[in-house]
Amino acid sequence: MTSSDPARTPVSRRERPAKPALTRQGIIDAALTILREEGLGKVTMRRIATALDTGPASLYVYVRDTEDLHAQILDALLAPVTAASPGAGLWRDRLKALLTSYRDVLFAHPEIARMALSTQPSGPNYLALCDAIAGLLNEGGVPDRAAAWGLDLLLLYPTAIAVEQSSQKWATLKLDDLTALAARITTVDAERYPHLARLGDDLVSGEGPDRADWALDVLLDGMLTASSRSPGS
Incomplete structure (x- = not known):
């Protein structure tokens, strides 16, 4: 066998394809691929590397x-x-649509929803979201301090809802269990729990868009009417 045999001829490293240069965006793209294919638990530095x-x-x-x-x-x-696109219509409706879109992202990625409660993003898209919310609050006449303090509350509400409904406990809860819970709440002992008995069916009514819409209205109405004085002033 001669030295020119391809099986014995070494390959120079210079002839191997060069690896693409590492970049922050490349790392994030790799992390997103792993997230979609394997879940957030597999998104580790070692796995990305x-x-x-x-x-x-x-x-x-x-x-x-x-x-x-x-x-x-x-x-x-x-x-x-x-x-x-921000679309047309009343500022309040556009703001609700924006927050609903944010919530839908978290619904689509349950692990990200839980992470969002403990991780503070500061990238360009998050800042753009915050700026859009602040702009709509300004359009609606919300005082600047109320808007600054209330922005966090507006983001926290859809985040918390997404976390609750994406939790393992919620996901494995059967319809029968939910029905039993509703029945228990609406048939409590009126002498022992008078206020719960009075509220009755209303405690478990309005699940879905109606209740979420009402909750956002409560937050927005509060921001419009609450005093902007700082505590103790």
């Missing part, structure tokens, strides 16, 4: 830590929300 054919330490040049990575994932998922 494997997907990008590099070492985990290399990623920290571009991403501070796992929490930073999760925040960037959420920000990327918000791109369709902030890119959508």
Whole structure:
């Protein structure tokens, strides 16, 4: 067998395809792919490094830590929300539609919903969402301080709803269990629980869009009427 045999001829490293350069966006894109295919629990620095054919330490040049990575994932998922046209109509209706779009993103990614309660995003899409909300509040005549303080509440409500309904407990709760819970609430002992008995069916009514719409109206009405004085002033 001669030395020119292809099976024995070494391949120079220079002839191998060069790996693409690492970038922050490339890392986020790889994380999103893993999220969609394997779930958030698999989105680790080690797993991403494997997907990008590099070492985990290399990623920290571009991403501070796992929490930073999760925040960037959420920000990327918000791109369709902030890119959508604001539409026409009353400022309140447009604001509700915007918050509903944000909620729908969290509904579609249950693990991201839970993460959103403990991770503070600060990417361009999240900032654009916040700016759009602030602009609509200004259009509706909400005082600046009330808008600044209330913006967090407006985002927290759909986040909390998404977390509640995406939890494992909620997902495995059977319809019969929900019916039994409703029956228990609406048939409580009136002497022992007089106020619950008085509220009755209303406690478990209005599930879905109607109740969510009402909750947002409560928040917005409160922001319009609450004093903007800081506590203790």
